[in-house]
Amino acid sequence: MTLDWTPVFSPLGLMSAALCILALLAYGLWKRIPGLIWxxxxxxxxxxxxxGPQIAHPLLRPQPQEALLVVDQSPSMSVRDRHNxxxxxxxxxxxxxxxxxxxxLHRVDVSGGNGNGTQLFQTIEREALNYPNLTGVFLLTDGMNHDTPPQLxxxxxxxxGNxxxxxxLLTAKGEEVDRRxxxxxxxxxxxxxxEAHIRLQVDDLGTSPGQPADIMEHCPDGSSVLLAHSIAGQPVDLTIPITHVGDTMKDVYVTPRSDDVSTRNNSIVLRIHGVRDRLRVLLVSGVPNQAARVWRQLLKADPSVDLVHFTILRSPDTEDDTPISDLALIPFPTHELFEQKIxxxxxxxxxxxxxxNILPDAYLANIANYVRKGGGLLVTAGPEMLQDGSLQDTSLRDVLPAHIPSNGMITEAFHPRLTPEGEEHPVTSGLPRTGPWGKEWGSWYRALKPDQSRGTSLLATPHGSPLLLLNHVDQGRVAMMLTxxxxxxxxxxxxxxxxAELLRRLSHWLMKEPDxxxxRLDAHINGQTLIVERHLEQHSAPRSADILTPSGTHQSLMLTPQPHRSVLQGALPLSEEDTHNAHIWTIHQDALTAFAASGDPDPVENADLRSTAHILGPLVTASSGGxxxxxGAATPTIxxxxxxxALHGPDWMGLPRHQITIAGATRETPLLPSWGILPVILLLLALGWWREGR
Incomplete structure (x- = not known):
């Protein structure tokens, strides 16, 4: 906006008129003429x-402009009616x-989730670079954003620069409250x-703490049991006994508030892994050998194993002239190991x-009874098994899975291979087939060929002679390596x-590792699907499994055979609500039971489910937005x-208009319009005449 002049007469004429007026003013002052000033x-x-003074306004041309419509589609937006x-x-x-x-208007959806929360500003900054004529941003969200910067x-x-x-625009009537x-x-x-000692806390977000809340356990039959009384904002301790190896799961929840926005984060599944206290292994080597060193290194490297190792260096009936006092050996504690502490x-x-003549038959009978009552026994056999009085000629013969004849020695190079059963058994399935050894594992040069065997053969020679036999004996387990x-x-x-992996799995199978x-029966939740797998020793026809839902109802799921595997599998679709809420599903088949829990699919999103202006409000205010x-309210107008x-009001949202100046084009407005100035001139003249007439 500028001031221009468009005189009616030439500048010289105007200057002359001005001089005349000044001269008249001087003369009038000298003569004291009344009404002169008017x-x-x-x-x-x-x-x-x-x-002709005029105000020149530049003419403006409207420019194209863009606005971003950022829509929050994160998991927390599925609470209540937020999507609608x-x-x-x-x-x-x-x-x-x-x-x-x-x-x-450009719509941009922000999916959020995946453990990273809602990243609105990451999206806004990226999209803003694509639109140089950006004039404003509309945020449609619950207000829970996890990348809010300190300033815009x-x-x-x-x-x-403005x-x-x-x-x-927030998805609620006002600030909400969430109990978690x-x-x-x-x-x-x-x-x-x-016992497992667990500390929990109930939080009331969006309101003052101190309200009472009960922590409950959701039982498989749908009933609930009180675990503890608590106060919001204060920690509470729970004690859970661990009675078995593997996962112990507890479905725990807190009673909701009357104004709780969602119960999605009111429940959790406690998953505590039970382990055995230092698995004790007794390793007895008949003679010093390379295999004993391998076993010792493997078991010593396992932090869960407490190894006791004895090597027989001198049999009791050995006769020589060495004085007993000069022998750096200790007597083999047979009575202590195989009677008192077995x-x-x-x-x-x-x-x-x-x-x-190392172990009397009574002690070998103790080992056999130890196996029958739940113990594990591994025998690695070599040429000593062909001698008279070997282990297969003692009380252990009833628990050993193989008998070796006197001519049962194989002395040729061969590559050990997995049997069909070994392809499926957890001890050997998944063992790497290729590696530094090429397409076949390295050769062995000696093995035993049994004339009788029982149990499951996992490894064999190319001619089919078993190399690794596993067997269940009453409550215990036996493995025999025939090399x-x-x-x-x-x-x-x-x-x-x-x-190393083969021997590790073998030893832990003997010690009844659940995996x-x-x-066995396994179950887990993948996305919105409950997957149930039944692992078997051999192929089987389809079978049904009974599923006990968190609400206490029963469903039947058919498990069908999987190609080339002795596994039955079934899948049960779950609702979105089932996967959002942390609860336990119980699966039964035959005498086996498995548990599955969805857990928390997105702990960042579910940590706070309120709609709130506290997080984004300061930045919105700083930008002059609303x-x-x-x-319960109409959408504001644009x-x-x-x-x-002002860029916002109670029911409207403003966007700054983008305009540019048209070069050389103006719109002029008279500073002294004639319709206004002429009456003033006449009034002044009338005042002058009136003053002169007095």
Missing amino acids: RVSAMLLMLLWLS LVERAVNDITAQAGKLTNLH PSSLKGSQ LLPLHL LRVLNEPPYVIVGQ RSFDLIILDGFRNQ DQAWLWSRGEQGGGPQ LEEN IYWLD RSITDQT
Whole structure:
């Protein structure tokens, strides 16, 4: 806006008239003429009017402009009716924007979730770079954002450096309240027979703490049991006994408030892993050998194993002239190990054990009874098994899975292979087939060929002679390796083989590791599907499983065979509500039971489910934008604003109008319009005449 002059007469004429007026003023002052001031004022005003003062306004051309419509589609938006509120507002804003000239509205959905929460500003900054004519941003959200910056980014500034308005539309009637239950401390594992100490806390978000709340356990039959009384904002301790190896799961929830926005984060599944306290293994080596070193290194490296190792260096009937006092040996504590403390061991390994008058048959009978009552026994057999009085000729013969004839020695190079049963058994399935050894595992050069065997053969020679036999004996387990050359793999013979993993699995199967059970029932929740798997020792026809839902109702799920696997599998679709709420599903088949829990699919999103303006409100206010609550109210209207003194109102949202100046084009407005100035001149002249007449 500028001041221009368009005089009626030439500048010289106006200057002459001005000099005449000044001369008349001087003469009138000298003569003291009455009314002089009024007449001179009228003449000066007339002279100013004849000079033609005008205000020149530049002509502006509207420019295309863009606005972002950022829609929160994160998991927390599925609470209550938030999606419908947002879609209604989106439709209203889109319809209004279509009626405004030169305004283009761009919708951007922010999915959120995946453990990272809602990242609105990451999306806004990225999209703002694509639209240089951005005029404002509409945020349709519950207000829970997890990348809110301390101040608005530079990408949200206009061409003149002013902040673009952010208008916040929230999916509620006002600030909400959310009660949640969270774990403060939970042990990753607990020794079986001990108690797990867990600390929980109830939080009332959006209101003052101190309200009473009951912590309950949701039982499989749908009933509930009180675990503890608590106060919101204060921690509470729970004690859970751990009675078995594997996961112990508890479905725990807190009673909701009357104004609780959602019960989604009111429940949690406590999952405590029960472990055995230091698995005790007794390793007895008949003679010093490479295999004993391999076993010792493997078991010593396992932090869960407490190894007791004896090597027989001198049999009791050995006769020489060495004085007893000069022998750096200790007597083999047979009575202590195989009579007094045999039940304290989880696994006994007899490696190349010759039994040359070392163990009386009564102690070997104790080992057999130890197996029948639930113990584990591993025998690695070599040439000593062909001698008279070997283990197969003692009380152990009834529990050993193989008998070796006197001519049952194989002395040729061969590559051990998995049997069909070995392809499926947890001890050997999944062992790496390729590696430094190429396509076949490294060779062994000696093995025993049994004439009788029972149990399951996992490894065999190329001619089918078993190399690794597993068998269940009453409550216990027995494994027999019909070769003493597995240690060659650790030396890299022809590339070696997966010796460490094989022996680790074998020893833990003998000690009844739940994950290595060949006959087990597994269940887990993947997305919105409950998957149930039944692992069997051999292929089976389809079977049904009974599923006990968290509500206490029963469903039947058919498990069908899987190709090339002795596994039955079934899948049960779950609702979105089932997967959002942390509850336990119980699955039964035959005498087996499995549990599955969805857990918390997105702990960041579910940590606070309120609709609130507290997080985004300060930035919205700093940008001169407005905050609106959608529930129970109409969608605010959109206005294109030229005067930016206010960019929002109680029911409207403003967008600054983008305009540019048209070069050389102006709109002129007279500063002294004739309809206004002429009456003033006449009034001044009349006042002068009136003053002169007095």
